[in-house]
Amino acid sequence: MDAVKNIKPTESELEILGILWEKGPSTVRDVHEILEQRKEAGYTTTLKLMQIMHDKGLLSRDTSSKTHIYQALVSQEKTQQQLLNKMIDTVFNGSASQLVMQALGHHRSSPEELDAIRRYLSDMEKKQE
Structure with a gap:
């Protein structure tokens, strides 16, 4: 968690974090549907961003079911x-x-x-x- 301390989320990453902070653990589709209401966003772009955020340590990913659930790791x-x-x-x-x-x-x-x-x-x- 200390490594996350110095990570500066991008504007797009902050939008996704905002959705996850408000909604809680969510699928990419859940996040994408909310993002789409605010701006034009492609599903694959949302998916890729969330995968990058997972790699950066900003999100956790539960892969125990067919649909992956993402959760914010930063408060x-x-x-x-x-x-x-x-x-x-x-x-x-x-x-x-x-x-x-x-x-x-x-x-x-x-x-x-x-x-x-x-x-x-x-x-x-x-x-x-």
């Missing part, structure tokens, strides 16, 4: 954190505050989201006292 939270850290380092010169200001300045947040952000910041301030 959504760890993958998001890894990609976010890379973005902060490379795009925002290591400044998380720049990322937050950019996101809030160019994305319309609901009142509920803004309240959650305020609570989060308040909690962070309390922990630092």
Whole structure:
């Protein structure tokens, strides 16, 4: 599992991981049907991508039945954190505050989201006292 820590999924791999994180263990056909609703995708392309992801250690494959079942081996939270850290380092010169200001300045947040952000910041301030 440590080798997976440094793997950076491609955009297409992230789409497949997203489906597996949401749906759970699935066949290639299951994943392909969802992908097809979002964009034009060939079944063999989906199959090949999932085989590559298995070889990279991103997915496990259960071959005990005729239809293979794939499952994500990397967690959504760890993958998001890894990609976010890379973005902060490379795009925002290591400044998380720049990322937050950019996101809030160019994305319309609901009142509920803004309240959650305020609570989060308040909690962070309390922990630092």
